[in-house]
Amino acid sequence: QTVVTQEPSFSVSPGGTVTLTCGVISGSVSTSHYPSWYQQTPGQTPRTLIYNTNTRSSGVPDRFSGSILGNKAALTITGAQADDESDYYCLLYMSSGIWVFGRGTKLTVL
Amino acid sequence: QLQLQESGPGLVKPSETLSLTCTVSGGSIISGSSYWGWIRQPPGKGLEWIGYIYYSGSTDYNPSLKSRVTISVDTSKNQFSLKLTSVTAADTAVYYCGRLNVMGDYNSFDFWGQGTLVTVSS
Numbered sequence: 592q593t594v595v596t597q598e599p600s601f602s603v604s605p606g607g608t609v610t611l612t613c614g615v616i617s618g619s620v621s622t623s624h625y626p627s628w629y630q631q632t633p634g635q636t637p638r639t640l641i642y643n644t645n646t647r648s649s650g651v652p653d654r655f656s657g658s659i660l661g662n663k664a665a666l667t668i669t670g671a672q673a674d675d676e677s678d679y680y681c682l683l684y685m686s687s688g689i690w691v692f693g694r695g696t697k698l699t700v701l
Numbered sequence: 702q703l704q705l706q707e708s709g710p711g712l713v714k715p716s717e718t719l720s721l722t723c724t725v726s727g728g729s730i731i732s733g734s735s736y737w738g739w740i741r742q743p744p745g746k747g748l749e750w751i752g753y754i755y756y757s758g759s760t761d762y763n764p765s766l767k768s769r770v771t772i773s774v775d776t777s778k779n780q781f782s783l784k785l786t787s788v789t790a791a792d793t794a795v796y797y798c799g800r801l802n803v804m805g806d807y808n809s810f811d812f813w814g815q816g817t818l819v820t821v822s823s
Contacts, residue, residue, distance in 0.1 A: 646806075
């Protein structure tokens with residue numbers, strides 16, 4: 592099965608900018624993978640942040656943005672806040688009806 | 702507002718079958734723009750897509766689980782269900798149901814159930 596890669600952990604200072612990435616070992620991520628991003632705090636249900644590569648879900652602050660950077664999907668947080676400290680997961684469509692979550696990135700804001 | 706709610710036993714014995722149901726309210730499961738899916742998360746680990754079903758009964762499954770998984774739909778009850786056979790401790794997880802919205806280019810899970818912890822233990 593295709594492995595979707597994410598950085599295991601990342602740290603950002605309050606007010607800083609951080610870019611989390613989502614890749615595939617066997618090739619490049621493109622818009623055809625329909626990358627989406629989810630935020631999850633411990634004990635909570637995942638919350639959709641970004642869908643279709645770069646569209647923010649309703650109610651998501653504009654400090655969150657999605658893109659394709661090189662051969663990976665990317666989630667950028669500009670002006671990080673303390674409550675952005677969460678786990679972040681990407682989800683990719685792999686064709687033939689198969690979807691794969693990334694392994695997640697634990698973001699620390701300090 | 703669409704709502705999803707998982708239900709089923711919280712404890713299953715090894716080698717037995719895990720069965721969960723997701724009840725959809727606030728909207729119809731008969732939707733041309735929706736696939737109804739199951740996702741799980743072992744304690745302290747990441748999310749894993751299990752599979753999904755269309756209201757017509759068409760399914761797709763995670764290849765790593767395909768031999769043990771069956772997802773079914775009951776449109777009369779606005780419910781869909783998950784069965785996972787021959788469970789082991791590795792199947793212990795919080796199980797979420799969710800809607801995969803495929804309207805236009807959305808292609809993302811937009812509504813999730815609260816999740817239910819299923820523990821596999823004798």
